[in-house]
Amino acid sequence: GAVVSQHPSRVICKSGTSVKIECRSLDFQATTMFWYRQFPKQSLMLMATSNEGSKATYEQGVEKDKFLINHASLTLSTLTVTSAHPEDSSFYICSASRSALGYTFGSGTRLTVV
Amino acid sequence: GDSVTQMEGPVTLSEEAFLTINCTYTATGYPSLFWYVQYPGEGLQLLLKATKADDKGSNKGFEATYRKETTSFHLEKGSVQVSDSAVYFCAPLVRAARQLTFGSGTQLTVLP
Numbered sequence: 001g002a003v004v005s006q007h008p009s010r011v012i013c014k015s016g017t018s019v020k021i022e023c024r025s026l027d028f029q030a031t032t033m034f035w036y037r038q039f040p041k042q043s044l045m046l047m048a049t050s051n052e053g054s055k056a057t058y059e060q061g062v063e064k065d066k067f068l069i070n071h072a073s074l075t076l077s078t079l080t081v082t083s084a085h086p087e088d089s090s091f092y093i094c095s096a097s098r099s100a101l102g103y104t105f106g107s108g109t110r111l112t113v114v
Numbered sequence: 115g116d117s118v119t120q121m122e123g124p125v126t127l128s129e130e131a132f133l134t135i136n137c138t139y140t141a142t143g144y145p146s147l148f149w150y151v152q153y154p155g156e157g158l159q160l161l162l163k164a165t166k167a168d169d170k171g172s173n174k175g176f177e178a179t180y181r182k183e184t185t186s187f188h189l190e191k192g193s194v195q196v197s198d199s200a201v202y203f204c205a206p207l208v209r210a211a212r213q214l215t216f217g218s219g220t221q222l223t224v225l226p
Contacts, residue, residue, distance in 0.1 A: 104160075
């Protein structure tokens with residue numbers, strides 16, 4: 001079946017530094033990947049849609065200069081949280097789409113900014 | 115725009131109890147409907163899905179029927195287990211948009 005690998009699972013960084021999160025589709029080519037943010041005990045908030053070879057589409061209210069998304073290949077998308085601050089601490093989840101009905105989620109990344 | 119109204123939690127049940135988590139949606143066109151489950155500290159896993167009216171999705175004893183007339187996709191299980199403790203998300207997918215819209219999630223805790 002479709003597998004999406006997300007790394008790291010947990011990361012702690014200092015305020016002002018940048019953190020990169022990777023999302024890989026291991027056994028299929030993902031033309032589209034999605035990045036979500038989840039606050040404690042809340043639902044998933046779509047941050048951006050990443051299409052291979054083109055710029056990501058950000059949802060309203062998401063700072064594109066803060067959350068850099070790169071989808072350089074059909075199997076890899078990265079989210080870089082730049083100049084991280086404590087309020088960026090959250091659970092980030094990626095999802096890869098193989099077809100209109102096939103969405104597979106990564107295991108998530110717990111980011112803590114201290 | 116598309117939206118989902120999901121039964122608020124938390125829901126606490128005893129083992130072997132009957133479970134219903136309500137979900138209603140508004141969407142343009144005829145969406146596909148999904149239920150996802152999230153175990154503590156993990157990403158989401160697809161639990162079941164239905165792609166057209168009157169379809170019934172089922173998996174691991176869970177069922178949900180696509181009710182077009184009531185725009186609902188309620189999740190049910192006849193006898194829950196402790197291992198079912200997790201957060202459950204209802205999510206319609208409008209094909210044209212290719213984006214899932216998630217409900218607020220329902221925390222289920224099953225006590226032994």
